[in-house]
Amino acid sequence: MRAFTVHTGLVAPLDRANVDTDLIIPKQFLKSIRRSGFGPNLFDGLRYLDEGVPDADCSRRPLNPDFVLNQPRYQGASVLLARHNFGCGSSREHAPWALDDYGFRAVIAPGFADIFFNNCFQNGLLPIVLEEKIVDKLFADVAAHEGYALTIDLEGQEVRTPGGESFGFAIDAFRKHCLLNGLDDIGLTLQQTESIRAFEARQREQAPWLWVG
Amino acid sequence: MAARTLYDKLWDNHLVQQREDGTALLYIDRHLIHEVTSPQAFEGLALAGRAPWRLEANLAVPDHNVSTDPEERKGGYAVMKDVVSRIQLQTLDENCERFGIREIRLADRRQGIVHVIGPETGAVLPGMTVVCGDSHTSTHGAFGCLAHGIGTSEVEHVLATQCLVTRKMKNMLVRVDGRLGAGVSAKDLVLAVIGRIGTAGGTGYAMEFGGEAIRALSMEGRMTICNMAIEAGARAGLVGVDDTTIEYVRGREFAPRGELLERAIAAWRGLVSDADAAFDRVVELRAEDIEPQVSWGNSPEMVAPVSGQVPDPAAIGDAGKRAGVERALAYMGLTPGMRIGDIRVDRVFIGSCTNSRIEDLRAAAAVVRGRRKAGSVKQVLVVPGSGQVKAQAEAEGLDRVFAEAGFEWREPGCSMCLAMNADKLLPGEHCASTSNRNFEGRQGHGGRTHLVSPAMAAAAAVAGHFVDVRRLAN
Numbered sequence: 001m002r003a004f005t006v007h008t009g010l011v012a013p014l015d016r017a018n019v020d021t022d023l024i025i026p027k028q029f030l031k032s033i034r035r036s037g038f039g040p041n042l043f044d045g046l047r048y049l050d051e052g053v054p055d056a057d058c059s060r061r062p063l064n065p066d067f068v069l070n071q072p073r074y075q076g077a078s079v080l081l082a083r084h085n086f087g088c089g090s091s092r093e094h095a096p097w098a099l100d101d102y103g104f105r106a107v108i109a110p111g112f113a114d115i116f117f118n119n120c121f122q123n124g125l126l127p128i129v130l131e132e133k134i135v136d137k138l139f140a141d142v143a144a145h146e147g148y149a150l151t152i153d154l155e156g157q158e159v160r161t162p163g164g165e166s167f168g169f170a171i172d173a174f175r176k177h178c179l180l181n182g183l184d185d186i187g188l189t190l191q192q193t194e195s196i197r198a199f200e201a202r203q204r205e206q207a208p209w210l211w212v213g
Numbered sequence: 214m215a216a217r218t219l220y221d222k223l224w225d226n227h228l229v230q231q232r233e234d235g236t237a238l239l240y241i242d243r244h245l246i247h248e249v250t251s252p253q254a255f256e257g258l259a260l261a262g263r264a265p266w267r268l269e270a271n272l273a274v275p276d277h278n279v280s281t282d283p284e285e286r287k288g289g290y291a292v293m294k295d296v297v298s299r300i301q302l303q304t305l306d307e308n309c310e311r312f313g314i315r316e317i318r319l320a321d322r323r324q325g326i327v328h329v330i331g332p333e334t335g336a337v338l339p340g341m342t343v344v345c346g347d348s349h350t351s352t353h354g355a356f357g358c359l360a361h362g363i364g365t366s367e368v369e370h371v372l373a374t375q376c377l378v379t380r381k382m383k384n385m386l387v388r389v390d391g392r393l394g395a396g397v398s399a400k401d402l403v404l405a406v407i408g409r410i411g412t413a414g415g416t417g418y419a420m421e422f423g424g425e426a427i428r429a430l431s432m433e434g435r436m437t438i439c440n441m442a443i444e445a446g447a448r449a450g451l452v453g454v455d456d457t458t459i460e461y462v463r464g465r466e467f468a469p470r471g472e473l474l475e476r477a478i479a480a481w482r483g484l485v486s487d488a489d490a491a492f493d494r495v496v497e498l499r500a501e502d503i504e505p506q507v508s509w510g511n512s513p514e515m516v517a518p519v520s521g522q523v524p525d526p527a528a529i530g531d532a533g534k535r536a537g538v539e540r541a542l543a544y545m546g547l548t549p550g551m552r553i554g555d556i557r558v559d560r561v562f563i564g565s566c567t568n569s570r571i572e573d574l575r576a577a578a579a580v581v582r583g584r585r586k587a588g589s590v591k592q593v594l595v596v597p598g599s600g601q602v603k604a605q606a607e608a609e610g611l612d613r614v615f616a617e618a619g620f621e622w623r624e625p626g627c628s629m630c631l632a633m634n635a636d637k638l639l640p641g642e643h644c645a646s647t648s649n650r651n652f653e654g655r656q657g658h659g660g661r662t663h664l665v666s667p668a669m670a671a672a673a674a675v676a677g678h679f680v681d682v683r684r685l686a687n
Contacts, residue, residue: 017537018412018512022652027631031278031297033252033304035365051640051658054297083533085413088446089652091348091362092250114416114448115348115362118379122366172380173234186261189374192230192238196266196376199229199240207226209477210242213269213336213467 002124003182007105008151009078012069013142019082020089021116025098028054038094039101043069073146081138082109087116087127096123106152108159110135121175124182126152128159128169154180216487218384219453220419223359223484227342229376238376242341246273246314246368247327248305249633250346254369255308265312266375272336273309273316275302276326277633281596281623289320298634312372325599325625328352328566332436333601335465339454339481344371349566349649351442354450355435356458357484359419361448383493385418385447386486389426391500396683398576399434400568400647400666402426402498403441404506408516410496415447418494421486422452426500432461433572440567441649444513453485507553507679508651508664510541515651517553519669519681525549544653545661546641553679556663559642561586561593561674562656563667564623565630568647569598571605573667578611580671580682586619587677593620594636596628620674632657645673 029041031054040058047069049062063070069077080099086109087095096119099107104125110132112120120127130138141161142148151160154176158166171179178185189196204211217225230238251273258265265271278298280286285293293299302319309316317323323330328349331337343353343360346368353360363377371377387406393399407414420442427435435452442450452458459478462468469477504518515538517523523542526549529535542549547556563569563577574597586593595615597603603625606612612622629636630648632655638644640659647670648655651662665673672682 016540017533020512020650020652022631022650022655026654026658027633030249030633031301033256033301035253035256045654045658085416085446088412089348089650091346091350091364093253093346093364093366096364111413111416113413113446114382115364115443119364119366122364172236174232174236174378184261185378186263186370186373189238189370189376189378192376195229195238196240196374200267200375203240207340207477207480209338209469209473210341212469212473213338 001122001182001184004105004124004126004154004179006151006153007078008149009105010074010076010147010149011079011081011142012074012077013081013139014068015083015139017083018085018088021087021092021095022089024087024095025092026052028052030092030094035097036101038098039103042098042102043067078103078105079150079152080104080107081135081142082107084110086112088113091115093119093122096120096125100125108135108138121179124179126154126179128152130159130167130169134167216490218486218490218492219357219421219451219484220359220382220384223340223342224381226340227359235380236378237380239342239379241344241371241375241377242270243337243343244271244371245327245331245343245345245350246271247277247347248275248301249277250365251308251368252301252304253365254372255312257369258372263373265314265372268313269315270375271314271372273305273314274324274327274330275305275319277627277631278302279319279626280634281626281628281636283624286624295635322600325602326566326569326627328440329569329598329602332356332432333465333599335462335468338462338468339458340484344377348443349440351448351450352436352440352566354439354442355432355452357452357454357481359449362443382419382449383417385415385420385494385496386492387420387422388424388495388497389422389500390424391426392429393426393500393503396668397503397505398666398668399430399437401503401506402500403438404508404513404516404664405498405503406496407441407445407513408506409498410445411514412444412512413446415442415445418447419449419451420445420447422450423486427452428455431572432457433570436570437567441513444649454481505666505669505682507669509545509547509553510538511544511651511653513649513651513664515541516664519553519679521553523547523549523551523553555678557589557643557678558645558673559591560638560644561590561670562629562644562646562648563670564594564596564598564628565648566598567649568667569596569602571602573647574602574606574611577667577671578614580668580685581618581620581675582614584618584675586674589677590674593674594623594629595620596623597625599625629656631655645670645679
């Protein structure tokens, strides 16, 4: 996994609550057996005017000029500013894969759906929860200033604005450690092999019916 | 010991290691696998040179992409028209063979939707931790299991370690007392709950359903409710174990037998929240107050009783909420304030991991018996959840009831719930659907989904528009 330490990037605002994973990456693209290549179909239904099909050349498709990511000022954005309950719906990890493949390194919102939130960490994409009133302020600042960029400092657990303000955010120490160092958590869990084996031995004795089917 | 909730007990029973920062290593008893979210996990395993930790804890089945067309199914993968889907399905077979994982293949008579066959085969038992790369894994909480969806990286993690890195959730109780009225089902109950607390109302919680109305439900009904806990934001739904649970499990293919079963049952009886257990949040509803529900927007919380109306955005004070309702009405092609009963339907879908079990099909058949699909309705798909459900329905003659009504009787699969196969809506079409999500484009590009119960879907198919199934019965 790619490490995340400090990132400064252009912010794109997606002013819509309850953005579900079907909106982030529609199901027809889930037929891929790969992890990469989902970026051109990120927000497919909002981004293009035609119906997206797998393996189409997206550079030739008609863009929806009203969709925020299609506006010239947000080209190259790497921080997505979003609303409440971002990533609700399915467990598809294709959603963070698509955000990552498009070029986003972090998503800031007042709240995320649980499964999406977990999936982000597995892919070096940092989901940041900030209070609603701070998110409101960031939306206003992004709209007011073309080229608005934020700095995200994972070690210091803060988001810094161009104006010098900073907002702290929470993160599990384990998740932070994995992200900062780009660690594969399977390898870390396998260091606990003895504990897992001991658990299994205990369960086999206490609940043997879990070991027959 | 302090009083514990069912979730607390399941957590404690599976805790391998608790870390100081709140994350924990939790042991997973059952891992269910399907073709869409597993290929990249198997690839990761192979690239790292890792083997599955405990082969027999896994069970795979193809469901999302499969064709439900009886003719296409007869020919197997060889005649499958959608090549991209076929590759994904064949990749599942290849991965299971390569790693030695038990798979119920497409041609197997038990094949079906992963969340239908898990309980049906007894692969899911009370007290287990169950995960699957699918958010509707919450379904299995109906058995007093800790069951929830995971992403593909976690699928790989569970395959490799039989554990999940996770963090304990908070406890929520949704208590429904009283009795559901005739014609009002588990689906209506859970839609009413989501309408009440919203799609993020359960975020961060394990959501236990309790009370008289829940106890009175069959296992099918409980599965419907837990299935949609995720639509209220809760990764896991839960119902405590009782006689209904135990009778369902007895005799299933992978369930324990004989003395071992009796020992298991004695332990399963304890899989209920202690009477004085504390919940972080309690939501209470009266079953008598719940009417048949119909969703009108693009979020499962956008739901109204069948006697109600589509909201008028002008009457909503909060600007964010108003914008959401306006956008939904525009997408759905509905006018503010219109009556739910005036919404016409173009297609009807009866199926999905929410509502494709035998009881669901019986409820739909009871409504259509002796009636016919309205002429204005282009298609009614009835997709049983598994080969066993299909066989049972055929033994009861339900397939003939549907055929006589002009409905199509299909082969098992996820079908039009998410339209990864050929079963989909055309732009602008309204669908009365027994599935779980009404997101934009979910059932096909530009399609307009209305979530309802099987009986309400059948009634809409007959009437050509939404109608209170309780009136139709009269």
